[in-house]
Amino acid sequence: MKHVRFIAEGREQLGTVKDSIVLSLSGKPYTEDEIDVWLPPIRPNKVIGLALNYADHAEELGLQKPPEPVLFIKPNTSLIGHRGAIVYPDGATYMHYENELAVVIGKAGRKIRAADAFQYVKGYTIANDVTVRDFVHNYYRPPIRAKGHDTFGPMGPYLVDRDDVPDVNRLTLRTYVNGELRQEGNTKDLIYTIPELIEFISSFMTLEPNDVILTGTPKGISHIYPGDVLRLEIDGLGALENTVIDGRTEK
Known part of the structure; x- marks a missing residue:
């Protein structure tokens, strides 16, 4: 559903x-x-982002695969829904999309074993981890300024029940900018799988209902600008569409 x-x-x-x-x-x-x-289809308690979880994306940034999951917190004030406007901020010259499978937690848990992880999943949605690369100086410690602006967390349009996504490990992600295919990948190429992520995160942090884990983006990021229309698709989860608008005070 x-x-x-x-x-x-x-x-x-x-x-x-x-x-x-x-x-x-x-x-x-x-x-x-x-x-x-x-x-956004749910009100998250917290949104946990993951950097460099596709080897091809790490490679396109000239970085090594991380030895453990690289986590950051995406503030709830960044969240907007389907068809909402992404604001291009002051100081940005290289802003890009990141199409990501978002895992929504269904029940509270701490120290969850990977073998039990899917019992704690409510469902899935699409997220766009919008990032200003100008503000990133160390991708192994992504700064909140790069990813935490208001409107930098489009999510939706739907929350799809876990059992209605039969093979979450084989989902194709596609990103279109103004109708042009810019990014394509598949969740089979995740470095750290969903169960591994849930086990790692819950080893030190209680996961609560409606928490969201962003699982990372594949290769294919590129510049976006005011006026661009983004369409992010993931198999079985629909399409998340947003437009970039200009929020700069000096142009």
């Missing part, structure tokens, strides 16, 4: 999607064009 959060008729609502019809929990149907604002 596909779960959504949205604003329609002046209020925030929860619903499900089937055949492009959004059915609110109150039972009222909406077409997707009748949605005023798409929200």
